[in-house]
Amino acid sequence: MNPYKTKSSRIVWSCPWYSVRQDEIITPDGRPGIYNTVETTDAVWIVPVTPEGQIVMIYNYRYTVDDWCWEVPAGSVKPGQTVEEAAREELLEEVGGTAVSLQKIGQFYTANGFCNEVGHYFLATGVTLGATNHESTEVMDIRPLPIDEALRMARAGEISDGTAVLALLLSESTLRDISVSFASP
């Protein structure tokens, strides 16, 4: 049940990637107010694991924070796509990856304090790499890392993108099982 009353709703700013919706509301304690929501489409994050037991990480410049960030492949769900189709498309575009298996590992609001984005998280296994198809606003290196090293970095604070750390920690136990299968006897 929504404890707020919405009196009006309008888009006050927009760009091709997101918009700001401004609602006149009555708060649960009866006072008039304004609530602004950044509206955007759903998004996908993918932890890609190769048959050799490596996680295909990305080292990515993010203009928003003026910083280089370790990340996993991610992107928006386009109109008409299922989240699985979007995950496979981003995997292909960003790292040239094709997965044998795609397993959903979670679904979360990215930043529910101000934004309506829903993130769908996947573990992709049997990932083989080919050519990429980056957008001109994407500046990234593809950097496969051993599973244990990626998990160490996630735990050690060496990965600054919270969504990438969430993706890695969600798949941690499955990843450790895969990693063990590559350990020397």
Added chain:
Amino acid sequence: MNPYKTKSSRIVWSCPWYSVRQDEIITPDGRPGIYNTVETTDAVWIVPVTPEGQIVMIYNYRYTVDDWCWEVPAGSVKPGQTVEEAAREELLEEVGGTAVSLQKIGQFYTANGFCNEVGHYFLATGVTLGATNHESTEVMDIRPLPIDEALRMARAGEISDGTAVLALLLSESTLRDISVSFASP
């Protein structure tokens, strides 16, 4: 090194909580473009653990997503505050909590694809509860949960707020150690 060139920068929309900065840029491959960034202050998330071995969770209505969400206490860093001061203030305001110990467990960009928010994550132990001081736009129940139950919910997909799940998984091993100390002999 920033591989983009910024030609101009202006605020195109703002509210008291965040604003949108629009930059005219030259992309790394030499093309003119526009980059929009949602600018906001740093934020804090706190995993509060009581001396009885419970995590003080919040069950919170989020207008942005029209949904009730399990969360941990969180909020913005105010001007002049250290992140530790902000964490102690949010803990007090949202759940009436006072912590014996506050340990930083991580620092992450919340949504670096479109926003510059930096989240500072803390584990608060020895937390005792008193009166709260909620803002009128906050609709929340305080719901302490046993550590193992909160971690189970985080792993099972029963917590929809990605930042809360990130906070819980980051502190997982410390939390399990605390939980074990409460197990029957």
